[in-house]
Amino acid sequence: MKPAILLGLLCFALQAETVAYKGFTLIDGAGGAPLSGAAMIVENGRITWVGSTAQLKVPQGAAVNDLAGKFVMPGIINLHGHVSVTEGLVQDTKRFYTRENVEKNLALYASYGVTSVVSMGADQPLGYTIRAEQRSGRPTVARLFTAGRGFTVKGGYPGVVHGMEGVPFEISSPEEAIRDVDEVAAHHPDLVKIWVDDHFGSLPKIPIRLSSAIIQEAHKHGLKVVAHVFYLQDAKELIAAGLDGLAHSVRDKPVDDELIAMMKKHGTWQMAATLAREASMFALAKPAAFLSDPFFTRAIPPDELATLRSPAYQKQIAADPEIAEYPKFLDTAEKNLKRLADAGVRYGLGTDSGPPARFAGYFEHREAELMVQAGLTPNQIVTAATKSGAEFLGARDLGTIEKGKWADFLVLTANPLNDIRNTRSIESVFIAGNKVR
Numbered sequence: 001m002k003p004a005i006l007l008g009l010l011c012f013a014l015q016a017e018t019v020a021y022k023g024f025t026l027i028d029g030a031g032g033a034p035l036s037g038a039a040m041i042v043e044n045g046r047i048t049w050v051g052s053t054a055q056l057k058v059p060q061g062a063a064v065n066d067l068a069g070k071f072v073m074p075g076i077i078n079l080h081g082h083v084s085v086t087e088g089l090v091q092d093t094k095r096f097y098t099r100e101n102v103e104k105n106l107a108l109y110a111s112y113g114v115t116s117v118v119s120m121g122a123d124q125p126l127g128y129t130i131r132a133e134q135r136s137g138r139p140t141v142a143r144l145f146t147a148g149r150g151f152t153v154k155g156g157y158p159g160v161v162h163g164m165e166g167v168p169f170e171i172s173s174p175e176e177a178i179r180d181v182d183e184v185a186a187h188h189p190d191l192v193k194i195w196v197d198d199h200f201g202s203l204p205k206i207p208i209r210l211s212s213a214i215i216q217e218a219h220k221h222g223l224k225v226v227a228h229v230f231y232l233q234d235a236k237e238l239i240a241a242g243l244d245g246l247a248h249s250v251r252d253k254p255v256d257d258e259l260i261a262m263m264k265k266h267g268t269w270q271m272a273a274t275l276a277r278e279a280s281m282f283a284l285a286k287p288a289a290f291l292s293d294p295f296f297t298r299a300i301p302p303d304e305l306a307t308l309r310s311p312a313y314q315k316q317i318a319a320d321p322e323i324a325e326y327p328k329f330l331d332t333a334e335k336n337l338k339r340l341a342d343a344g345v346r347y348g349l350g351t352d353s354g355p356p357a358r359f360a361g362y363f364e365h366r367e368a369e370l371m372v373q374a375g376l377t378p379n380q381i382v383t384a385a386t387k388s389g390a391e392f393l394g395a396r397d398l399g400t401i402e403k404g405k406w407a408d409f410l411v412l413t414a415n416p417l418n419d420i421r422n423t424r425s426i427e428s429v430f431i432a433g434n435k436v437r
Contacts, residue, residue, distance in 0.1 A: 018043045018061065019433070022053045023068035027417060029386035029400040031379060034417060038072070042407040045138045045433035050402055070427065071415050073382060074401055075115025075408035077389030078364050080247050080272035080350025083119040083127070083144065088304045089356045091163035097124040105360060106141035108299060110436045112361030113426050115408040116143040116389070116398060118350070120226075120247060121150025121193035122167050128187050138432035143408075145393055147226070148184045150193035151177070151214055153206035157197045168195065171206075174213035181214055185221040190393060192218040193247065195228040196238065200322065205234075212241040224392075226271055232259065239263060245271035245392065247350065249333035251278070260343045271392055272350020273337040275370035276363045278330035284308060284357060285318040295424050296362050308357070334374035341376060348392050349385040368420045378420040407433040 019042050026038035028050075039056040041049040058064055084101040085093045109117050119127060127146045134143055152159050154170040169180040184192060194214055198205035215225045219242060226245035229235050231252045238246075239262045246268065250259070262268070283290075290296045291309055300308070307313050317323070341347055349371070353363035364385070371381045390399025397405050408431050414422035429437040 017045075017433070018059050019063045019065060020056060020058045021065045021067055021072070022056055023066050024070045024072045024411070025415065026050070026401060027071060027073040027382060027415075028402060029074040029383060030402075031383040031387070034071075034415070040072075040401065040407075042433045045407055046397075047401060047403055047405050047407050067411060069413075071412040071422075072401065073410050073412065073416065073423075074386035074399055075410060075429065075431065076113050076349070076364050076385045076423070077116040077118075077393070077395075077399065078109070078114050078350055078353065079118050079348040079389050079392060080120050080274055080352050081109075081117040081360065082122050082352070082354030082358075083117060083146075085122050085163070085354050086356050088301065089307060091161070091356050093122050093163055093167050094124065095163075097122075097126060099126060099130070102126065102130055102144075103141055105354075106144060107436075109142035109361050109364075110140075110429055110431060111299070112364060113410045113423065113429050113437075114142055114361055114364050115410075115429065115431050116145060116393075116395070117360075118145040118190065118393070119147065119354075120191075120228075120352075121147045121195070122164065123148055125187075128189075138434055140431060140434045140436050143398075143431070145190040145395075147191040147193040148187055148189040149180075150195060151180065151206070152195040153204050153210065156204045156206055157195055157199050160203065171210055171214075174210060177210050177213035178217045181217040181221070185218065185223060189223065191245075192223050192225045193228070194225065194238075196234050197228055197230050208234075208237045208241065211238055211243075215242045232256070235259060236262060239266055239268045242266065243268055245269040247272050247274070248277070248352070249273045249275070249336050251329040251332050251336075254332065255336045255339055260340065260345060263340070263345045264343070268345075269392055270337065270340050270345055270347040272348060272352070273333055273371070273374075274350055274352040274367075275330060275333055275337070275374065276367040277352035277358060278326065278333050279366070279370060280358050280363075281320075281326040281329075282317070282323055285314055285320075285323060287314070290362075290366075295365070296359070299359070299361060330370075334370065337371065338375040341380065346388065346392070347384055348389040349381065365421075365423055368423055372420050378417045381420055382416055382423075406431075 022039040026035040039053040158164045224244035351363040387399045411428040414425040416422040
């Protein structure tokens with residue numbers, strides 16, 4: 001091929017990577033008022049200009065996408081998920097954590113507008129490989145952030161759960177904690193995860209001296225530490241030890257002034273309230289309306305859907321000895337989130353999606369609905385799910401629609417600031433400028 005022709009083809013390819021979008025209402029994720037008649041330019045997957053359509057100067061050769069009547073917001077960031085730990089309603093982390101399944105799971109998240117997900121403590125080494133591949137290019141599935149292998153005490157939750165055997169580190173001494181944190185740190189995880197739970201007194205719970213050793217060692221490596229918690233007292237002890245984020249709401253009792261003061265003093269986040277997780281613990285004990293919702297059923301195989309609808313499955317869920325307590329836990333979690341938010345504690349959006357009957361993609365929209373039920377505004381929730389999530393992760397080029405950021409965004413047909421359920425009105429999803437739905 002002649003050099004002139006080759007150069008022309010190269011120039012055409014580069015020009016094709018520049019796209020102008022115009023005419024939409026912009027919800028930029030920063031919490032301000034929406035901008036109608038907005039426009040932006042995306043070059044090679046990054047936003048290079050944002051402003052009004054009246055001021056738009058389309059670069060020569062750029063494609064133009066007219067989004068008149070549409071709403072554009074940043075992609076959703078799920079700060080608490082578990083990637084590729086199940087198939088259908090069966091959990092077996094080591095068996096199901098394959099490249100094919102991870103990529104399929106991340107594609108599912110992306111199809112629901114979840115453009116980044118933090119996988120919280122059950123990842124295999126393959127996760128680091130996939131993350132590195134994504135960060136060296138422009139992904140076409142949800143961005144993977146990972147805590148690698150999480151930590152619990154020997155014989156503790158979740159290492160005793162079927163399909164999670166041998167997945168978390170099970171430690172018995174500060175020395176083991178330091179050794180295993182150093183092993184995780186060598187892979188440069190995005191977070192370090194601790195499970196602090198005794199499952200209503202039925203299992204050993206990691207003591208604070210071991211959690212403290214994990215936190216101190218992780219901080220030496222510049223890593224944030226987050227914890228699965230249930231009890232108010234555990235949250236206080238962990239925060240006093242330097243914990244960076246609560247990966248669930250406190251659910252045993254209302255948060256108090258002491259906890260709020262501690263969180264604000266230490267800069268501890270309610271990184272994820274996981275209200276959808278709490279609701280899932282009892283929602284399927286009877287016929288659930290969402291089982292007929294096309295937004296839900298489009299991603300569920302027919303055989304799995306039939307099981308979820310079956311009286312036998314509902315009877316199995318209803319037989320949980322704690323079933324009567326779960327609605328109370330959800331109510332407490334909602335009230336605690338509202339009180340923390342009102343007090344100025346930082347928070348993101350996270351769901352605990354991924355395990356059986358915790359549905360990736362759908363759950364993130366359900367979480368947003370429950371956050372409204374808790375008393376937060378749609379604007380607060382959109383900000384939590386975008387800008388705040390990126391800030392907690394230290395992901396400086398994600399979370400808002402502004403110059404220099406990756407073009408991870410959703411095109412919606414209805415305004416989510418009027419009704420948070422409008423986050424479901426997805427027309428298209430872009431990750432690094434790539435249209436993935």
